[in-house]
Amino acid sequence: MVVGEFTTEVDVLVLGAGPGGYVAAIRAAQLGKKVMVVEKAEVGGVCLNRGCIPSKALISAAHRYEEMNHSDDMGLTADGVKVDFSKVQAWKQTVVGKLTGGVGSLLKGNGVELVQGEALFVTPNEVRVYQGNEFNRYKFNHCIIATGSRPIELRAFPFGKRIISSTEALSLPEIPKSMVVIGGGYIGIELGQMYAKFGCQVTVIEGTEQILPLFENEIVRWVQRRLKKDGVTVHTKAKAVSAEQTDTGVTLKYEINGEQKEITADYLLVTVGRVPNTDELGLDQVGIKKNERGLIEVDHQCKTNVENVYAIGDVTAGPALAHKASYEGKVAAEVIAGHNSAVDYKCIPSVVFSDPEIASVGLSETEAKEQGHTVATGKFNYAANGRALSLNANEGFVKVVADKESGIVLGCQIVGPGAPDLIAEMGLAIEMGASLEDIALTIHAHPTLGEMVMEATENALGQGVHTLTK
Amino acid sequence: AKRALATPAIRRLARELGVDIQTVKGTGAGGRVTEEDVRSAVASQVS
């Protein structure tokens, strides 16, 4: 075969098999399209291979380990609890394997063809897919760009043996003795706290005033308290300056309150954000518009400025979250199939698998006021919930935010165990336009953590039973 | 502008039927746009 001569024609070509790409591909196939997905690495993308899934697996192992060692309150003591980290890693890898295998079968089962290789646009209707130096051509009627994002690499901290990104941090062969994390966003906090629970000495360097800057201080305080207990040192308003790596460790110079400081650790984990994978796709060649941050510009139907080319997920603006990518994937596929679909959500939940866990959806109290609402809020503490106490989980709260006049729910913030699952109810409530009363009048099973959602709404209405309001 | 109060399925229905939900007067509780409201908006557009 002459290289580059072989041309295939498809209806829908999807670039990238992450949560955006594979969902788009499956939805398009359901709607009767001939679909092909191009993936240069593993099916499942960042989320399944180097993101959500492996990070949550390691976090649960760390939790389990902590509980094995610290359940004496309940009369349970254990001696000589050991961690075999290579087994932890192997288990995590089987979880990843099951899920990526599942995605592979779903693609196949839906008749989606998978092509291994790296895609590059040559014309608005054709890409080359490279495997090494060889390439094939693929013509398409519609294309969905879902090539995701990668960790930002700072010039002063080039990734190497000891300066690592989240990807390497998820696959360390052993628990490091010490680790410095630059960036107190959710990825840095999740991974830092996980290693701390396994006994690693962790220090977080965050530039702004607060770690987890997207969440309110009244929430983050709970996590900070816990981080302290886990032995994590947090430096806020601190600026990482330079680092020197050797074969065995790394020394970081940083500035805090105008003072120069220095810290040495086994690893320096840099989690300061992500950049979209839009720089090596040949987008300029075909005139697909990006903004100054490299994000592809799309309309409410995920259409780019080039006819028949769509973009979804981390390559577009908005929160870089798996569920946002998948939602957009469905919209793009449906629009291609001729449906009048559009990106039309009222809220996207965001969760942090810190200890305690955090979840938030819709507007915070401050945001609701900024948008001109007269606000009613209601709070309920884990410490007053029977199920929470029976789980020995009494740290945290549920807070609901509503428009006072109409009673319509605008937002909810939860900090405490189970928050990522509890928030789903309030996402639905906001989408449905539910009022505080709608939730308060819904019977929640007892004893469950979910009752706190109901009771927080009752408190917002001034009729809470398990809270003294005076 | 305030967004119309309607469930995700009603919002989708309106889009599919080519109705701008923001222009539909809701007759449901608290001004919620119902399926009926959307369908009668279509009918009045056609006639």
Ligand SMILES: Cc1cc2nc3c(=O)[nH]c(=O)nc-3n(C[C@H](O)[C@H](O)[C@H](O)COP(=O)(O)OP(=O)(O)OC[C@H]3O[C@@H](n4cnc5c(N)ncnc54)[C@H](O)[C@@H]3O)c2cc1C
């Ligand atoms: C440590 C970590 C933890 C996270 N935890 C969470 C979480 O708990 N919840 C959550 O919602 N999100 C989480 N995220 C974010 C989430 O992983 C992303 O938002 C999500 O994966 C984006 O999906 P996507 O489909 O846009 O792109 P990606 O998942 O990035 O997939 C893009 C795919 O495209 C491929 N690709 C790139 N360029 C090309 C090319 N030229 N040709 C062919 N293929 C190409 C890539 O190999 C990749 O497989 C986490 C991320 C990280 C790093």
